[in-house]
Amino acid sequence: MKQATKQRERSFAITFLTVLSCLSVVILHANGVFWRFSYERVWLTANVLESVFYFAVPVFFMISGTTLLDYRDYYDTKTYAWKRIKKTVIPFVLWSVLALIFKIIIMGYTVEPATVYGVLDTIINSKHWNVYWFFMPLFGAYLLIPVISLIPKENRQSIFLYVIVVGYLLNELIPFINRLFGPVIPVSSKLSFPLTSSLLIYLFVGYYIYHFPIARKVRLVIYGLGVLGLAAHIIGTWYCSYQAGEVVSLFKGYTNLPGALYSTAIFLFFRYFNFDRVGNKVKRALEYVSSETFNVYLIHMFVLNMTTKVFHVTWNSFFSRTVGAFLVFLGICLVCKQLKKWKPFRLLLT
Numbered sequence: 001m002k003q004a005t006k007q008r009e010r011s012f013a014i015t016f017l018t019v020l021s022c023l024s025v026v027i028l029h030a031n032g033v034f035w036r037f038s039y040e041r042v043w044l045t046a047n048v049l050e051s052v053f054y055f056a057v058p059v060f061f062m063i064s065g066t067t068l069l070d071y072r073d074y075y076d077t078k079t080y081a082w083k084r085i086k087k088t089v090i091p092f093v094l095w096s097v098l099a100l101i102f103k104i105i106i107m108g109y110t111v112e113p114a115t116v117y118g119v120l121d122t123i124i125n126s127k128h129w130n131v132y133w134f135f136m137p138l139f140g141a142y143l144l145i146p147v148i149s150l151i152p153k154e155n156r157q158s159i160f161l162y163v164i165v166v167g168y169l170l171n172e173l174i175p176f177i178n179r180l181f182g183p184v185i186p187v188s189s190k191l192s193f194p195l196t197s198s199l200l201i202y203l204f205v206g207y208y209i210y211h212f213p214i215a216r217k218v219r220l221v222i223y224g225l226g227v228l229g230l231a232a233h234i235i236g237t238w239y240c241s242y243q244a245g246e247v248v249s250l251f252k253g254y255t256n257l258p259g260a261l262y263s264t265a266i267f268l269f270f271r272y273f274n275f276d277r278v279g280n281k282v283k284r285a286l287e288y289v290s291s292e293t294f295n296v297y298l299i300h301m302f303v304l305n306m307t308t309k310v311f312h313v314t315w316n317s318f319f320s321r322t323v324g325a326f327l328v329f330l331g332i333c334l335v336c337k338q339l340k341k342w343k344p345f346r347l348l349l350t
Contacts, residue, residue: 012275012283014066014210015290017059017267022293023329024056026300029131030315030325037247044238045318051233057134057254058263061141061199062206068145069207070153077146084142087294087350092135094348095298099129102302106309131301137199144200160208167196167204168260176257179250199254202263209268219268226265229258292333294350299336303328 027049034046071080100123103109109128111118126132151159170193174185196204214222236251236258251258275283307313307328315321339345 012278012287013270013273014063015287016275017270018063018290018293019286020270021056021059021063022296023326024053024059025297026304026329027053027322027325028056029301030304030328031321033316033321035247037241037245039242042316046321047238047241048234049321051230051237054233054252054254054259055263055266058199058202058259059206059267060134061138061202062209062263062267064138064141065145065203065206066210068142069149069203071145072149080146088135088138088142091294091298091348091350092132093123096123096126096129096132098348099132099302102305103128107305129301134199140198141200141203145203148203156207157212160204160212163193163195163204164201164208167193167201168257171196171201172255172257172260201255201260205264206267209264209271214268214272219272222261222268223265225261226269227262229261229265233258233262288337289330289333292336295336296329296332298350299332300328303332 031046031049031053033042034050037043068080071077075083100109100111100119104111111122111128122128126135170187170191174187175189178185178187178189233251237248240248240250253259254263304315308315313320313324315324336349340349
C-alpha cells in the first residue's frame with residue numbers, strides 16, 4: 001500500500017510539473033517587457049519573473065525523458081514514432097502555417113525571400129513565430145530517445161549518472177566559469193560531451209531523478225545550488241544589464257549553469273514533494289487542465305498578440321504579467337476542452 005501511494009505521488013508530480021512548466025511559459029512570454037531594458041521598476045520586476053519561471057523549458061525536457069524513455073515497455077519504435085508525429089510534428093506544422101497567415105494578415109509580416117524556399121525556411125525555423133524555436137531541439141530529443149532507450153534498465157543508474165556529471169562539467173560548469181572570469185580553466189571550447197548537447201542533458205536528468213532514489217543530504221545540496229543558481233540569474237543579470245544599459249545574457253541560457261542548477265532543483269523538489277498536502281479538488285483541477293498543456297504551448301502567443309491588438313493590453317503591469325497570464329492559460333485550457341468535441345478541430349488540437 002505504501003509503495004502504491006508513493007507511485008501515485010510520483011505520477012501526480014509529473015502532472016503538476018507539466019501544468020507548472022506550461023503556465024511558466026505563458027508568464028515568460030507575457031513578461032516580454034524584460035527584453036526592453038530600462039532603469040524603471042517594471043524591468044526590475046520583469047527580471048525577477050523571467051528568472052523565477054526560467055525553469056519551464058528544462059523541466060519540460062525532463063518530463064519528456066521521464067515519460068518517454070521507457071516507451072519500449074508499451075509499444076514498438078514504429079508506434080512511438082507515429083505518436084510523436086501525430087502529437088507534435090503535425091500540430092507544429094499546422095500551427096506554424098496558421099501563425100504565418102496570422103502574422104501576414106494581422107501584423108503585416110513579409111517573408112524574405114518570398115519564394116517557396118523562403119516560406120519553408122520561415123516555417124521550419126520559426127522565423128515568423130520565434131516562440132516555436134523549442135520544437136527543433138524537441139524533435140532532436142525524440143530522435144535520440146530510441147537510442148537511449150536501448151540502454152538496459154539495470155545499467156541506467158550508473159550510466160545516466162555518468163552522463164549527467166560529465167555533461168554538467170564539460171557543457172555547463174567549465175564554459176560558464178570561463179565566460180564569467182575569462183579563460184581561467186585551460187580547456188578547449190571544442191571539448192564537449194555531444195550526448196548532452198543543447199537541451200538533451202535534461203532527458204537524463206529527468207529520468208534519473210524520477211526513477212532512482214536520491215539521499216536527503218544530496219537533495220539538500222542540490223536545493224542549495226538551485227537557490228544559488230536562481231540568485232545568480234537574478235542578481236547577475238540585474239548588475240550586468242545596469243552596467244551595460246541593455247539586457248546582458250551572461251547568466252541566461254537554458255543550458256547555462258545558473259538555469260541548469262535551478263531547473264534541476266525545481267524538478268527534484270516536486271519529485272519528492274508530499275502531494276498528500278494538496279486537496280483532491282486541486283488535484284482533479286490540475287489533472288483536468290494537464291491534458292491541454294501542449295495546446296497552450298501552441299496557442300498562447302496568438303491570444304497574447306490579439307489581446308494587445310484588440311484590447312490594447314500592454315503587458316507592462318505586474319498584474320497582467322502574472323494574473324493575466326494565468327487567465328490566458330486557464331482560458332485556453334477550457335476553450336480547447338470544448339473545441340475538441342468538434343471533429344474539425346481535432347486535427348489542430350492534441
